[in-house]
Amino acid sequence: MGITVNDKEYEFVKNETVSDLLQRLQFRFPLIIVRINGEFIPRKSYAETVVPKNATISVIHMISGG
Numbered sequence: 001m002g003i004t005v006n007d008k009e010y011e012f013v014k015n016e017t018v019s020d021l022l023q024r025l026q027f028r029f030p031l032i033i034v035r036i037n038g039e040f041i042p043r044k045s046y047a048e049t050v051v052p053k054n055a056t057i058s059v060i061h062m063i064s065g066g
Contacts, residue, residue: 005057012053018046022059029061 002012
């Protein structure tokens, strides 16, 4: 089994960090919020946080406007 990102199945990559995952899936928005299994991951922790096998991940990009 792999991982689920925004309700889509993806291959699990051993030792992949949140930063690696965002790059692999081409999330390039400047303001992104990530939750893994319901837990908010602070932006400063993206490079150290390893994505666990069978994780359910939500990647939400914030849009500002006026």
